[in-house]
Amino acid sequence: MKTGHPPVVLMACSLAAALLLSGALRGSENSDRSLEQALRGHVSFLASDELEGRGAGTRGHDVAMAYVAAQFTRLGLAPAGTDGFRQPMSFRQSELELEAGELVIRHPGGDVALTMLTDAMVRPAAGETASAIDAPAVFAGFGIHAPEFGYDDFSPGVDVRGKVAVILAGSPATLPATARAHYARSRTADLAQRGAVAVVTVETPAEEQRTPWAVQANRARFPTMRLVEPDGGLFESYPEIRAAAVVSRAAGAALFKHAPKSIDEVFAASTRGEAQAFPLGVELRLAGRAVVTDASSANVLAWLPGTDSALAGEPLVITGHLDHLGIGLPVKGDPIYNGALDNALGTAVILEAAAQLAAGPRLRRPVLFASLTAEEKGLLGAYHLSRHLPPRVRRFAANLNIDMPLLLAPTRDVIALGADHSTLGATIREVAGRMSFTVSPDPLPEEVFFVRSDQYPFVRAGVPALALKVGGKSTDPATDLAALQAAFRKLHYHQPSDDLSLPIDWPSAVAFTQLVTEFVRAVADDRTPPDWRPDDFFGTRFAPKKAAGSGSP
Numbered sequence: 001m002k003t004g005h006p007p008v009v010l011m012a013c014s015l016a017a018a019l020l021l022s023g024a025l026r027g028s029e030n031s032d033r034s035l036e037q038a039l040r041g042h043v044s045f046l047a048s049d050e051l052e053g054r055g056a057g058t059r060g061h062d063v064a065m066a067y068v069a070a071q072f073t074r075l076g077l078a079p080a081g082t083d084g085f086r087q088p089m090s091f092r093q094s095e096l097e098l099e100a101g102e103l104v105i106r107h108p109g110g111d112v113a114l115t116m117l118t119d120a121m122v123r124p125a126a127g128e129t130a131s132a133i134d135a136p137a138v139f140a141g142f143g144i145h146a147p148e149f150g151y152d153d154f155s156p157g158v159d160v161r162g163k164v165a166v167i168l169a170g171s172p173a174t175l176p177a178t179a180r181a182h183y184a185r186s187r188t189a190d191l192a193q194r195g196a197v198a199v200v201t202v203e204t205p206a207e208e209q210r211t212p213w214a215v216q217a218n219r220a221r222f223p224t225m226r227l228v229e230p231d232g233g234l235f236e237s238y239p240e241i242r243a244a245a246v247v248s249r250a251a252g253a254a255l256f257k258h259a260p261k262s263i264d265e266v267f268a269a270s271t272r273g274e275a276q277a278f279p280l281g282v283e284l285r286l287a288g289r290a291v292v293t294d295a296s297s298a299n300v301l302a303w304l305p306g307t308d309s310a311l312a313g314e315p316l317v318i319t320g321h322l323d324h325l326g327i328g329l330p331v332k333g334d335p336i337y338n339g340a341l342d343n344a345l346g347t348a349v350i351l352e353a354a355a356q357l358a359a360g361p362r363l364r365r366p367v368l369f370a371s372l373t374a375e376e377k378g379l380l381g382a383y384h385l386s387r388h389l390p391p392r393v394r395r396f397a398a399n400l401n402i403d404m405p406l407l408l409a410p411t412r413d414v415i416a417l418g419a420d421h422s423t424l425g426a427t428i429r430e431v432a433g434r435m436s437f438t439v440s441p442d443p444l445p446e447e448v449f450f451v452r453s454d455q456y457p458f459v460r461a462g463v464p465a466l467a468l469k470v471g472g473k474s475t476d477p478a479t480d481l482a483a484l485q486a487a488f489r490k491l492h493y494h495q496p497s498d499d500l501s502l503p504i505d506w507p508s509a510v511a512f513t514q515l516v517t518e519f520v521r522a523v524a525d526d527r528t529p530p531d532w533r534p535d536d537f538f539g540t541r542f543a544p545k546k547a548a549g550s551g552s553p
Contacts, residue, residue, distance in 0.1 A: 035352055035513065036506045042071075042348035046322075047340035047500050054339060055326020056225065056374040056381075057091060057295035064322050065300050068371045071351050072302035075358045079302065080368055080390050086298035089384045090228040091374065092127045094290040096220060102132070102287040103200070103245050105254055112254050119251035121220050123244045124288035126237035132287035133198045133242040135164045137280040139259065142270070143167035143187040143199075149175050151275055154194065158277040161195030164284045166255060168266070169207040169246075173446075174273030178421075178537050181448030185456075192238040198286050200245045202252035204267055210447075213248045218329055219494070225295065225377040227384060235383065243286035258282055297323075297373040299381045301390055304358060306366040306524065313394030315366040316524050317463075318353070318516075319382060319454045320346040320402040321375030325494060334496040341488070341498055342404040345509065347371060349402050353517045363524035365397060375403070375454050382454035386461040398424060398523060398530040399465040401455040402516065406470045407508045408484040413438045413471030414515065417450040421536050422464035424523070431519045437511075440471040443482065462542040464530040468516065470508075 045051070045067060052060035069085040081087040101122030105112040114120040124131035138160050141153030151172055154160075167187070171180035191199055203213065227235035247255065256263040258281035269276050300322065306312065324339025338344075354369050368390070372381035386396070414432060416439055419425030432439045442449070450456070455465035472482030492498045523530060532539025 032507070032510050035510050038352055038355070039345075039348045039509050039513065040506060042351055043340060043344045043504070044500060046344035046347060047338045049336050049338070053326040053328075053337040054322060054324045056297045056323040056377055057093065058326050060326070061297060061323055061373065065298060065371070065373075068300045068322060068347065068351070072300070072354070072369065075302075075355050077302035077304055077354065077358060077369065080392065081299065081301045082391065083298070085300050085302060087301050087385065087388070087390065088296060088298045089373070089381070091225040091295040091297065091377075091380070092228055092234055093223045093225050093293050093295045094123075094127065095223040096121070096123060097289040097291065098220060100289040101245075102285060103247070104285040106283040106285060107258055107281070109258075114247065114251050114254065117217050118248075120245050120247045121217065122286055122288040124290055125239055125242050126226055127234050127292060128290070129292050130287070130289045131242050132285070133164070134283060134285045135162060135197050137164045137166050137200070137255070137282050137284045139166045139256075139266070139276070139278055139280050140191075141168065141276045142171050142184070143191055144171060144183045145190060146175060146179060146183050149179060151175060151273075153275050153277055155275060155277065160191060162197060164198040164200055164286065165191050165196040166200045166202065166280060168270055169201050169203050172273045172275075173271065176537070177445045177448050178450065181451040182537070185451060188238055188241065189236070192240040196241065198243045198245075198284070199241055200247060200255070200284065200286070202247045202255065202263075203249040204270060205249055206271075208249045216246065221329055222325055225374055225380060227380050228294075243288050245286055245288075255280060255282070297381070299373055299385055300371040301385075302354065302369045303392065304354070304363065304367040304369070306364050307362050308364045311365045311397075313392060314397045314529070315368040315393060316520060317368040317370055317385075317396045317399050317458070318350055318402070318520060319370045319372055319399060320350045321373070321381065321454055322347055322371045323373050323376055323381075325376055331496045336499075337494065337496050338499040340500055340502055341406060341504070342493065343375070343402075345405055345407065345504065346402040349405060349509065349513045349516055352513045353520060356514075356517045357520060360521070363521060364527070365524040367520060367524055368393065368396075372454055379454055379457050382457040386457040386463070396458060396461070396463045398422075399455055399458040399463050400516070400520065400523075401453055401465065401467045403453040403467065404469075405509070405512060406485045406488055407505050407512060408488065408503055409479045409481045409508075410475045410505050411470060411473060411481055411508050412436055412475055412511060413440055413473035414512070415440055415442055415469040415471045417442060417467040417469060418455065418459075418465050420533070421538055422466070422530055422532050424464055424466040424530050427522050427526070427530075428466060428468070428519055431522050432515065435511075435515055435518060437515055438471065438473060440473060443472055459538050460542055462544050464532055468519070470512065
């Protein structure tokens with residue numbers, strides 16, 4: 001891999017060459033061979049070094065956006081953004097000065113300062129260059145209040161107001177996986193509402209095994225982003241939280257030295273799913289520093305109209321993130337985090353599904369194709385789209401998200417994340433069976449991938465959603481696809497090695513693209529719009545109350 005920054009002219013020439021190649025391959029849309037070549041062409045360009053890892057707000061991502069918009073134009077799709085194909089948005093970007101942070105444990109017996117990067121990492125308040133807080137510390141378990149499951153880390157007498165809330169990474173294993181993930185993602189808002197002034201998250205043995213501390217430290221070197229709202233505020237920034245820190249499992253013991261329980265006792269209770277909270281008997285000083293700048297990017301949106309005028313403003317939205325991590329800490333001399341599988345391949349699948357749908361019979365319901373930005377920064381492009389509907393959209397009927405299809409060996413197996421939450425599950429099972437695909441259960445429910453990609457902001461907006469992943473069963477009996485996927489997650493996920501040197505089984509990519517196409521066709525042509533299943537966890541929380549004439553044809 002090259003380590004330099006290619007000039008703009010080189011990227012422009014590469015874009016022109018890629019578009020010419022795409023146009024040449026488009027001549028025979030019905031051929032599996034031409035579809036395979038088109039998929040290869042998209043991935044080869046989007047994951048090339050010339051695009052510098054497609055970091056949101058960077059030059060490389062801008063070129064990728066231009067490429068996707070040009071593809072949509074070639075297919076005859078209509079621009080659906082507020083600026084042609086683009087839906088612009090603004091960000092506040094923060095680059096941590098990691099070594100400048102402070103986390104000091106204060107006790108009458110003496111102060112203990114944790115070592116930055118080795119023991120802890122501290123962030124200032126969102127969007128600020130510096131902030132500091134001194135306050136007593138209270139342990140609040142996982143920081144989760146889930147009364148419907150009989151779990152509450154904030155039992156009577158536990159008060160975090162004006163204090164530093166110390167919590168464990170992860171969530172109680174006794175809760176259903178979906179609830180665990182949802183509450184883990186919403187606890188910062190809950191802690192802010194309860195009056196906490198800072199949050200310290202301690203890594204547990206299980207969480208640190210899932211994501212080693214060294215990997216977390218590397219990720220912290222990449223800039224973070226927050227969406228800037230029209231009023232200038234930051235989306236979900238929680239300014240009440242003056243600082244936030246993450247502490248390694250090993251260093252966490254120092255926080256509990258003067259507490260009623262040791263950290264090992266706390267970890268043991270947490271694995272049993274026991275709610276627990278108590279004062280830590282210490283005061284904490286947290287201070288963080290960051291370089292803050294403004295940045296901008298855009299979603300790329302294209303519109304395929306439907307035939308039913310009653311559904312004209314209620315599209316099925318097909319999403320996949322275009323961004324990756326950009327340029328970062330070199331690994332084996334390579335600083336470019338290309339993102340070939342995450343998510344250049346997913347973008348290629350969406351582009352070719354769009355090509356097949358645009359060339360085929362018109363659909364009853366319109367389809368919005370959305371190549372999203374800043375997924376790697378916290379699903380920001382998806383949050384923006386789900387909260388700021390494009391001009392011709394009244395509501396989204398459903399969402400299909402394609403992210404990181406691990407097509408590493410021959411397969412006709414898929415995993416439909418979210419299938420149990422809505423009627424989309426029955427549709428994907430019917431279409432998959434018709435196309436000789438199997439639909440396997442999620443092999444890693446504890447990871448709760450359903451809330452970790454761009455479908456989740458749509459779920460929070462009340463939109464039934466499905467994330468289509470590649471399953472772990474190979475059609476080659478001699479190949480353990482699940483093991484290959486596990487190796488990818490361990491060795492290549494969010495690393496420079498997720499590049500064009502990785503194997504992709506292109507015939508399987510063709511079949512996967514055709515499955516996506518037929519699923520979209522089935523949903524868009526169904527007279528009955530997708531809906532949440534009765535009493536679904538997400539549907540009961542987020543689905544808007546139905547009104548007469550709300551979209552059923």
